[in-house]
Amino acid sequence: MKYCSYCAAELIYAIPDDDNRHRYVCTSCNVIHYQNPKVVTGCLPVWEDKILLCKRAIEPRYGYWTLPAGFMECGETTLEAAIRETREEANARVEVESLFTVFNLPHVDQVYMMFKSRLLDLDFSAGEESLDVALYKEDEIPWDDLAFRTIKETLRLYFEDKKAGKFRQHTGDITRTNGQYSYRPGPYEIN
Numbered sequence: 001m002k003y004c005s006y007c008a009a010e011l012i013y014a015i016p017d018d019d020n021r022h023r024y025v026c027t028s029c030n031v032i033h034y035q036n037p038k039v040v041t042g043c044l045p046v047w048e049d050k051i052l053l054c055k056r057a058i059e060p061r062y063g064y065w066t067l068p069a070g071f072m073e074c075g076e077t078t079l080e081a082a083i084r085e086t087r088e089e090a091n092a093r094v095e096v097e098s099l100f101t102v103f104n105l106p107h108v109d110q111v112y113m114m115f116k117s118r119l120l121d122l123d124f125s126a127g128e129e130s131l132d133v134a135l136y137k138e139d140e141i142p143w144d145d146l147a148f149r150t151i152k153e154t155l156r157l158y159f160e161d162k163k164a165g166k167f168r169q170h171t172g173d174i175t176r177t178n179g180q181y182s183y184r185p186g187p188y189e190i191n
Helices: 079-091 147-165
Strands: 012-013 023-026 038-047 048-056 070-071 095-106 109-121 130-136 170-177 180-185
Touching: 038 079, 038 095, 038 147, 048 079, 070 079, 079 095, 079 109, 079 130, 095 147, 130 147, 147 170, 147 180
Parallel strands: 038 109, 095 170
Antiparallel strands: 012 023, 038 048, 038 070, 048 130, 095 109, 170 180
16 A cells, blocks of 8 residues: 555555554554455355366466355355355355355465355356356365365365264464465364
8 A cells, every 4th residue: 555545645554553563554644544354255065965166267366166255245244245256156056054164364364264055956157257167076176276275175174074974164274384385273173
């Protein structure tokens, strides 16, 4: 950020009085511009023993596979956003069963929330942000062509829970250091 969205004056990056973090502060009107993480939400759509994946038609990771997900909009809940993204990217109708994964991505200031869902029918197709959509069994998933680590971890946890016969809610952190991603489970798993 360079300029104040209120008065157009230049911003400085400083720790405001009574704060403990650097913020963008206007040099003229003294407005503090807080920046907070963005919420990404989506669905893990299940049909029998298959998962619905979308092949991305947009950057980042154009041409790679993902679960239908995207940034939450103002004025909607995380659940509404997940259903909307699934409709936009896969033209799919789902019934949400439960919140499945919550991942913190501090290196990109994002929080991912993925909902375990059941496809209501097989009437789906590629939306504007997808090149293709398809159902995959576990052994058919293009693991090396998944767009994001959050998607890989969500799918891995889903198939682990499926084998165990019990689905849980998972939390954790996905971090990136020196170009390498790592997943650290949260301090608890919710049963």
